[in-house]
Amino acid sequence: MKVIAINGSPRKNGNTQKLIQHVMEPLIGDGFESEIIQIGGLSIRGCSACMKCKESKDLKCSIHTDAINDIIAKVYQSDILLLASPTYFADITSEMKAFIDRLGYVSNANGRFLERKIGSPIVAVRRGGSIHAFDSMMHFIHIQGMISIGSTYWNMGIGRNPGEVEQDEEGIRNMKNLGQSLLWLSKKVF
Numbered sequence: 001m002k003v004i005a006i007n008g009s010p011r012k013n014g015n016t017q018k019l020i021q022h023v024m025e026p027l028i029g030d031g032f033e034s035e036i037i038q039i040g041g042l043s044i045r046g047c048s049a050c051m052k053c054k055e056s057k058d059l060k061c062s063i064h065t066d067a068i069n070d071i072i073a074k075v076y077q078s079d080i081l082l083l084a085s086p087t088y089f090a091d092i093t094s095e096m097k098a099f100i101d102r103l104g105y106v107s108n109a110n111g112r113f114l115e116r117k118i119g120s121p122i123v124a125v126r127r128g129g130s131i132h133a134f135d136s137m138m139h140f141i142h143i144q145g146m147i148s149i150g151s152t153y154w155n156m157g158i159g160r161n162p163g164e165v166e167q168d169e170e171g172i173r174n175m176k177n178l179g180q181s182l183l184w185l186s187k188k189v190f
Contacts, residue, residue: 001186002033004078005122006071008085008096010041015124015165016084019157022175023082023122026183032080037071039095040086044068046094047101053109061102068102075103076113079190080182081146083137084122090129092136100140107144115145118185120178123156124165130156149185151178 003024009016020036028034044066052062059076060069075081083100085092107114121137123130134154141148153174159165166172 001027001031001080001190002035002078003027003080003082003182004074005034005036005082005084006075006096006099007036007038008040008083008093008099009038009124010093010095011086011162012038012041014086014162015157015159016040016086016122018163018165019122019124019171019175020082020084022172023120023155023179023182025176026179027080027186030183035074037074039067039071039099040093042067042095044095044098046098047105051105053106057110059106059110059113061106063102068099071099072103072106078117080118080120080186081114082120082122083140085124085133085137087123087125087129087133090132092133096137100137104140104144112145116189117146118182118189119144119146119148120182121155122175122178123154125156125158126160127158130154147185147189149178149181151175151181
């Protein structure tokens with residue numbers, strides 16, 4: 001079993017990364033292979049709507065100037081996909097948006113390979129706007145036919161400065177619960 005987390009934050013080892021790690025703990029403890037891929041800070045183009053992925057059906061986006069195709073190949077091999085982003089002006093980062101747009105088109109062009117994978121959003125936030133960021137990723141998960149599961153609250157943690165999210169006891173407790181719920185669901189689904 002494999003879990004992939006896409007980190008939309010440009011901050012390495014920031015609050016978004018810490019939240020991901022708490023979610024992954026129970027999965028890794030149960031033997032899941034895991035990888036966190038940081039796309040935040042990369043130069044990632046948005047989808048050009050060229051529809052070449054529908055023509056080629058080779059699990060690749062026609063844009064070859066960034067790392068997206070390598071990441072899509074890893075997502076294709078995964079069982080669980082975590083989408084994690086800090087909140088930027090009440091939404092996800094531009095890198096996360098570009099990623100999910102291109103991933104979605106490639107998935108749809110190749111038999112909807114995301115369908116029936118388990119997916120979950122994770123949001124880091126300074127104060128407000130996290131629900132819209134959460135919804136942006138959750139809408140993607142649902143429109144792709146992925147399976148999602150809730151936790152004890154929305155999947156968010158509060159903190160501004162790097163590491164500050166660790167002081168959000170409720171947020172960390174929620175992430176750990178989400179990880180346990182994902183583990184439980186994976187045993188029911190797979």
